[in-house]
Amino acid sequence: MNEVPPAAPRLDEELANLVVRFTEAERQLYPLALVDADIYERSVRLVGLLGSYLEQQVHGVEDLTGIRVNALARLHGVASSQGIVLTNLDDQLIVDAALAQRYRVLLAQGVDDEAGLITDRARAAGEKWAPIQTPDNETLGFAMSHQWVDLHLSSGTRLVRSVDVDPATGSPIFRIQVYPGSELEASLVLEMNNRQEWLDEAEAMRADMG
Numbered sequence: 001m002n003e004v005p006p007a008a009p010r011l012d013e014e015l016a017n018l019v020v021r022f023t024e025a026e027r028q029l030y031p032l033a034l035v036d037a038d039i040y041e042r043s044v045r046l047v048g049l050l051g052s053y054l055e056q057q058v059h060g061v062e063d064l065t066g067i068r069v070n071a072l073a074r075l076h077g078v079a080s081s082q083g084i085v086l087t088n089l090d091d092q093l094i095v096d097a098a099l100a101q102r103y104r105v106l107l108a109q110g111v112d113d114e115a116g117l118i119t120d121r122a123r124a125a126g127e128k129w130a131p132i133q134t135p136d137n138e139t140l141g142f143a144m145s146h147q148w149v150d151l152h153l154s155s156g157t158r159l160v161r162s163v164d165v166d167p168a169t170g171s172p173i174f175r176i177q178v179y180p181g182s183e184l185e186a187s188l189v190l191e192m193n194n195r196q197e198w199l200d201e202a203e204a205m206r207a208d209m210g
Contacts, residue, residue, distance in 0.1 A: 025096030174198035
C-alpha cells in the first residue's frame, strides 16, 4: 500500500509549544533506563499513575494547555499516597511525559481534526486504509510510547498499534487495539511481548478487513 503522508497539524501556538515540550520530555526520560534504573523506574511509574488522572481531566487537545499546574499538584499527591520518593526526580519532566502520552491517546481516538484531511487524501488515492497517525521520527526509539493508527476507510474501524514501556520491568509491551466506527472504547485489546508476533497479528487483521 502506498502510504499517504500525514498533513501537518494546525495547532495554535501555545499548544504547538507544549507538544514540542512533551516530545523533549520523552527524549530525556526514556534514556534514563541506561543511566539510573532507580530514577527511571520511579519516573515511569509516576507517568503511569498520572495517566489515570489525565484520562479523567483531559478530553480534548485543547484541555492540555491548562492542565499542567493541576497535574503537577496531582503528581505530588500521588507520589505521597503511593510512597514514591521524589528525591532526584524531575517532577515537571514527568508531568510533560504523562501529558505526551495523553496527547497521543486523544489523537488515536480521532480527536485531532487532521485525521479527516488525511482520510480524504487516502480515499482520493484509492487506498483501503488511511495512516492517520504515525510516531514522530525525531522521538522514534527515545519516547516511552509509540503509536500508529490506521483507519479502515470502508468500515471506519481504527486499528491502533502501540509500543509502550512496562513501568515495572522497563521492557516493551506491544499492543493492538481495535476501535469500531466512532466508538471511543476498544472492542479488542491484545498485548504481547514479541515484536514479530505483534507485526504479524496486525497484518493479519488488516488482511481480514480488506
